[in-house]
Amino acid sequence: MRGKILSADFFNRPTLAVAKELIGKFLVRKIGSRRIASMITEVEAYDGFHDRASHASRGRTDRNAVMFGGAGCWYVYLIYGMYWMLNIVTGPKDYPAAILIRGVADASGPGRLTKFFKINHRFNSKLTSRSSDLWIEDQRMKIPQRLIKRGPRVGVAYAGQIWSRKPWRFYILHSNSK
DNA sequence: TAAGTGATCTCT
DNA sequence: GAGATCACTTAA
Numbered sequence: 001m002r003g004k005i006l007s008a009d010f011f012n013r014p015t016l017a018v019a020k021e022l023i024g025k026f027l028v029r030k031i032g033s034r035r036i037a038s039m040i041t042e043v044e045a046y047d048g049f050h051d052r053a054s055h056a057s058r059g060r061t062d063r064n065a066v067m068f069g070g071a072g073c074w075y076v077y078l079i080y081g082m083y084w085m086l087n088i089v090t091g092p093k094d095y096p097a098a099i100l101i102r103g104v105a106d107a108s109g110p111g112r113l114t115k116f117f118k119i120n121h122r123f124n125s126k127l128t129s130r131s132s133d134l135w136i137e138d139q140r141m142k143i144p145q146r147l148i149k150r151g152p153r154v155g156v157a158y159a160g161q162i163w164s165r166k167p168w169r170f171y172i173l174h175s176n177s178k
Numbered sequence: 179t180a181a182g183t184g185a186t187c188t189c190t
Numbered sequence: 191g192a193g194a195t196c197a198c199t200t201a202a
Contacts, residue, residue, distance in 0.1 A: 044197070053197070063186065081183025083198050100197055111198050155197055 001037070003139035005130060008072030015090040015097040019045040020150075020170050022088075022136070024143040027104055029117045030133040036117060039141060042103035042171040044153045046087070049096060053159035053166075056096030066125045067096040074134065076114075076124040083111030084120050088128065088136070102154070103171070149173050 003026060011018055028037040046054035046067075055064040055077075066075040067089055075087040075098045087098040100110060107116035114120070119134065126132040150167045157164050 046197075055197080058187085061187075077197090078183095078185060079196060080198050081185070081196095083183095085197060087197085102197085109199070153197070158196085 001139055003137035006072075006128070006136045006138060008070065008127065011071035011088060011090045011128075012092060013071075013090070015045045015047040015099065016168065018090050019043050019099045019168070020148065022099060022101075023148050023170050023172060024141045026137045026139050026141070027101065027113075027117065028135055028137050029119070030130070031118060037137070038104035038106040038113075038116075039139075040101060040104055040136070042101075042108070042169070044100040044102055044170075045090075045097070045168040046100065047091075047097045047168070051159075051166075052163040053153060053156035054096065054098075057159075060096075064096065067098050068094055069125070072128050074123045074126050074128060074132075076119065076121055078121065079111070084114040085110050086114050086117075086119055086123075102169070143172060147173050 022040050022043050025040050026037045027040055051057055056067050060068055066073055070093045071090050073089045075089055077085055079085055087100045089098045091097040102110045104113050107113040123134055128135045150170050152165050153169045
């Protein structure tokens with residue numbers, strides 16, 4: 001099954017709108033002649049300068065610089081010494097925002113899906129496209145709106161009540177995500 | 179419930 | 191340079 005590859009324009013829009021629309025799209029990875037594709041079932045938005053749960057909340061650093069760049073680039077970083085986190089940058093240049101892909105139909109959990117797709121730091125700052133071997137497709141999978149739930153983001157208690165409680169996580173009910 | 183793992187960030 | 195932290199997973 002093939003679909004339309006989402007271009008940078010798709011991601012150069014308000015982060016929450018993009019996040020919600022990513023549910024049901026397909027993450028696709030090309031490894032040699034192999035192709036792996038799996039439907040996105042869970043995402044989390046990190047949006048703007050003031051979001052205290054976001055890496056960008058304390059300004060620009062070497063690590064988070066990609067978040068300040070143009071939309072449609074991958075932001076990949078290592079957490080807990082073991083797990084690669086896959087994010088897609090959203091919004092205009094110089095506005096820090098990204099969406100963490102937390103689950104796909106074949107692998108639930110952000111650390112598990114990067115292992116499943118063999119994703120690591122070498123994708124960081126690359127533009128999503130066929131030539132980067134990692135992109136997102138619209139396969140016109142229709143997910144009923146009532147099945148798309150939203151709730152607080154995971155693992156961000158340190159961000160304080162205001163920010164840790166923002167319902168910026170979107171997920172499909174009764175799939176691989178709780 | 180707690181250990182594992184290492185890059186990054188915030189102090190000196 | 192040192193110490194703490196961390197957008198997680200697994201085994202128990």
